[in-house]
Amino acid sequence: MTERIVVVAAALCDGDRLLAARRSAPPELAGRWELPGGKVEPGESPQQALVRELREELGVEAEALERVPGEWPLRPPYVLQAWRARLLPGSADPEPLQDHDALRWLTPDEFGDVNWLDQDVEAIGALKAFQRP
Secondary structure (H helix, E strand, C coil), X not given: CCCCEEEEXXXXXXXXXXXXXXXXXXXXXXXXXXXXXXXXXXXXXXXXXHHHHHHHHHCCCEEEXXXXXXXXXXXXXXXXEEEEEEECCXXXXXXXXXXXXXXXXXXXXXXXXXXXXXXXXXHHHHHHHHHCC
C-alpha cells in the first residue's frame, strides 16, 4: 500500500474575508482558484508545512490555527487537509510569488465568484460549517 502524502491548504482569514489564490501552473490547473498551500515534506508537521508554504508562495509570515474537519482526495497518493490560519502582526501583505498570478480576499458572499478547484470547494464548505457558532 502506498503511503499517503498530505497537502495542506490555508484558510487564511482577515476578519470574515478568505484569501483565494489563482493558479498559474501547472497548465491543467492554471486559471482556477485555490486555498494556498502545498505538500508536507518529510520531518515536517502539517502546521510547519503550512507556515513554510505561505512564506514561499505569498511572502507572508503566518500562524496555523486549527485544522478544518475533513480530508479530500487529490490524485493518489495525495490528500488535502485545510487549516485555518492568520497573518502574524508585522507580516507583509500577501503577493502571488510562486505558482499563482492573482490573489483575492473574498467575503462569504463572494466565495462563489471564482472558479475553485474541486477539492477546495469541498474544503471551503467544511470551513463554513466549522465556523458557524
